[in-house]
Amino acid sequence: MQEKKQPYGTVLIKADSILKYLSSTDKPQSLQQIAKETELTSSTALKILDTLQLIGYVQKDEETKKFRLGRSIIKYANKALNQTEIKDLAQPFLEKLREQTTETVHMGILDQSSIIYITKLESFNPVSLYSRVGKAIPLYCSAMGKSILADQTDEQIEVYLNNHTLVKKTENTITTKEGFMKEIHEIRKNGYAFDNEEHEADIFCVGASITVNGKNYGAFSVSVPKYRITDEFITQIIENVLACKRGIESELG
Known part of the structure; x- marks a missing residue:
């Protein structure tokens, strides 16, 4: 039986699941809700969100601490x-x-x-x-x-x-x-x-x-x-x- 080939850069797949979830909802989402919906731990989800925020794919409201899609990804x-x-x-x-x-x-x-x-x-x-x-x-x-x-x-x-x-x-x-x-x-x-x-x-x-x-x-x-x-x-x-x-x-x- 041939072993299934694992994709390179699984973190990108996890990031994609976060972006898909954020694109499916009209309202900003909390870290806990994002982690739950993407089946990631809160610590993993936060690390990915921080990186996505750095490159503009995600925006974070500093008051509510909730996340939504950023302007860069919308532009692309x-x-x-x-x-x-x-x-x-x-x-x-x-x-x-x-x-x-x-x-x-x-x-x-x-x-x-x-x-x-x-x-x-x-x-x-x-x-x-x-x-x-x-x-x-x-x-x-x-x-x-x-x-x-x-x-x-x-x-x-x-x-x-x-x-x-x-x-x-x-x-x-x-x-x-x-x-x-x-x-x-x-x-x-x-x-x-x-x-x-x-x-x-x-x-x-x-x-x-x-x-x-x-x-x-x-x-x-x-x-x-x-x-x-x-x-x-x-x-x-x-x-x-x-x-x-x-x-x-x-x-x-």
Whole structure:
């Protein structure tokens, strides 16, 4: 009978059991309760908690002496969701969007003052776009970027505008604060954003953000060569984009 291989670093498994327990409850927990639920001795649980607290995975209330998840692990969890899980979760909805429109579909995540492409589904039609996974584009002149900014407060957008020059990428790029805020109000009203040749000449995009309970998970868009655009086609794309947005956000809860 083959001997079962023991994992290296069993303390990590014990730490994981503590983190799992803390993530399963909304309230801070005492050392005694944590030790009981994880089947650890109080002394072992305390040593692990002290280390987790040191690296920011756990926070301790000095008055109540109770523990809860720390900001560091929450930051990493959110980053992982943005980069990996949201991509996998959204994939079937994005594929359906491409089938409906037959055009190029992008998905991106917010990275400071840019959108980073994390997915690109190529158009079924002849088209040449300079976009690629990993490329960063500005927020102010892209459908995805503007839709994410529209989910922020006026004060947050004001900070963004004060710290970023609206460089004229094409003849259609919005370069004034007044014009940009007018655009933001339209996006909030409609639930989607346009990039009318604002980032790249001859390319029209319809995009929407993915925001649930005040947290943004990124955005997606449909990109179409301007010569294929008609009023009827724009209406169809808008309907498809809004349906895709509802589907993804519903999956996120």
